[in-house]
Each structure stands twice: as C-alpha cells, then as structure tokens.
Amino acid sequence: MSLRRVLSDVPGAAGRSRRVGVRPLHPRAKFSETYRVAARISRASDLCEHLFVSGAPTILHADLDAFYASVEQRDDPRLRGLPVIVGAGVVLAASYEARAYGVRTAMGGARARRLCPRAVVVPPRMAAYAEASKAVYAVFEDTTPVVEGLSIDEAFLDVRGLERLAGSPVEIAVRLRHHVREQVGLPITVGIARTKFLAKVASGVAKPDGLLVVPPERELVFLHRLPVERLWGVGAVTAGKLRERGITTVGEVAGLTEGALVAMLGRASGRHLHALAHNRDPRPVQPRRRRRSIGSQHALGRTPRSLDAVDAVLIGLVDRVTRRMRTAGRVGRTVVLRLRFSDFSRATRSHTLPRATAETHIVLATARGLLAAEIPTIERRGLTLVGVAVANLEDDRAVQLTLPFDSYSGGALDTALDEVRSRFGRSAITRAVLLGRDEGLSVPLLPD
C-alpha cells in the first residue's frame, strides 16, 4: 500500500469513509487483522516522518466502546456476541449487538426491550467499571504525560514530541489500542487529528474498535460531509432547529455566516457551531490539574429530618469521601461542611486540623463538631442539603508518619473496610446506622 493511500485515503472527497485500522464487527473479532494493518501503517508512517514536522495531527481522542456493556461481555463470556443492555430501568449502556436494533443509552428500559426482545439485561456493576477505568487510565498515562480526561471512558492525549521516543501518532495509537485490549480486555477507538474537536469527531466516526486519522489537508473535506449531529455540542434540539431549515451537513453549516447561526441558535451556540464548522478549535490538551479537594453531597429534599437522620447522612458522606481519598492516595487538613436550608440560604463551615489525614474517624469527628454548631440554624430554617469535603490535600507519601498516640487504630480499620469493599463491592459492608438507608446509585467519576 502506498504512503499516499495509507495517510490520505481516510474520509475524503472521493467517496465513502475509509478507516486506518480494522473495524471488527464486534469486540472479539479478528484481532490479528488489526496487527496486519497496523504493521503496514507503521512502515508507511516511518517513511514519511519528515512530513509531520509542524502542524501534524498529534491529538488522540481515545474512547472505550459501549463501556459498561463491554465490561459485562468481558467478564461473562456467555454475553459475548449477544445484545446486552446494562440497567433495567433506563438503559445505561448497550452493546453494539443491541445498538443494531436501535437501542440507545438513556432510552427507557421498556422501549429498549420492545426494540430488542432477546437482549440480555444485566444490572450495573459500578465498582467493576471504576476499576476498568482506572486500568485504562494507567495505559493512557503510560502513553504520554499529556492526558486530559473527559469522563471515565474517554480522554484526549497529546503525543506531540514523542516521535523519537515512541513513534508516530499512528504507531502510538495502534500500541495504545493493543495495550488496552491486552491489559484491560476492552475495545477502544482512537481518533487522531490536529484539534481536540476533530479528534473526537474522528473517533465517533471510527467506532467501534477502530482507528482513524484526519490528515491536515483533508480536514475540511472530512468535516463538511458529516451530518450536523456529529458536531460536538449539537444535541437533538439544535440538530432539530438546523434540520427544520434544511441544514443537514456540517458543510451546510459552514456555508452560513456567524450572524445567521446566532440568529438561529442563540449567541453561544451560534458562535460555537460557526467555529467548529470551520474547524477552529485552538484549545490545547490540558492534563488534569490534581483536585484541590475531594467532596460529596447529599440532597435531603423538603421533608424535615431528625438530627439522627442527618447524622447518618453525614456518616455516609464522610465514609465515601475518606475512602476516595485513600484510594487516590491523598490526605487533607481542612474539613469543610456545606449546608443548604429550606429558604435556599447556604452556610459553609470549615475546620483545619493540625495534621493531614484520610482517616474516617478523624474527619467524621471534625464534621460532627461543625454540624453541632449549626443545630440552632438547622432547627430554625430546615436543612435541604449536606455536603462534606476535605481540602488542603497532599499526597499521603509526603506526610510524615506519626506515632499512634491514642489507642484507637482508625487507620487499620479503614484499611480493612476498604479491602472488603474493593473485593466484594461497596455495599458488602456498611455501618449499622446506614443499614436500609438508600445511598443512591453512585456513578463512577474520573479518578481523583
């Protein structure tokens, strides 16, 4: 295959989209084929390294395919090749086999089952998804220091300047996909372009289990042929407004003036779309700054709660926050309590400890002290939300070990509880006071 074909035969004016890499019909299909194509690509891109001196596509958008459903198929071989729906109520994820029947994320469960009666519906296992996400992020961080997480299953990676060390962006992407498949057992799609926006569009087009490069000279041709829904930030409402006016492709959007788009969609949306349709997206990939605080909150609604019930909520919050801190290897000195009252007024109270900690009993005692001081206000105004955060964070490795001056070995208990929860799930062990209380479904977040 000639160089020109490998690198420019991606979606082009001449016809239909073409993938660099292979798109198996479903996640377990034809892996060897990927490598054959990958080998061809890496030879070709070796030859043309000098073409990519400046303004080369170095931004990767890596996005796991049907994430929750793929984890289910990975962990239960009987589900492979079958239409799988995660979530019995609203569809949280659907495997590509289910998507073929029109099942989509966020669709009602009844409708999904009507569309695909033979779908296997499984309950979500958030702990397994959080674990898989962590493993995938480890591969990302191994690939380049410049990783910007978008959610638990997708991130931007900038591989600029890594040519000598790790090869061309295409080679890096091929390796990344291979590592995620080998080490985590999941299919991931990568789009490569000069801008974040275009890289994300490319991965969307290449899904599932694909790899797609948009060469600089093909950017506008690639973009303008796509339906408007592919533009980042165009949801059903905006797409509807555009389609009402007969605008169905990005090229047609690009043909409009910014003024016309603003008149149609409002100022923010209009400007955003105008910029994207002309491929203007100067945003760099920004590695996530480390969190400065870790917190969680719980809305209580308008029903009055007893102080015992509020205390139970506080315990649940502190448990969750300190566990996240320990998982992330962070400790903190400042405990922050946030309250919202029935009249919508708010209060924030904080207390700074003499030394940083992630121990549940210390953070809980501090939060309880802060809460106790607010009891008169709570009784007067009624409480509708409680939040707990720990700020002034540092790495736990940086903290000097202190002698256990008191006999209470909180650290050892925390460690034991963390261990049980990470092996058997978050609800495997809980405090007696929290039994029977609905903690709500907690959706996995980006790693802290």
Ligand SMILES: [Mg+2]
């Ligand atoms: Mg995804």
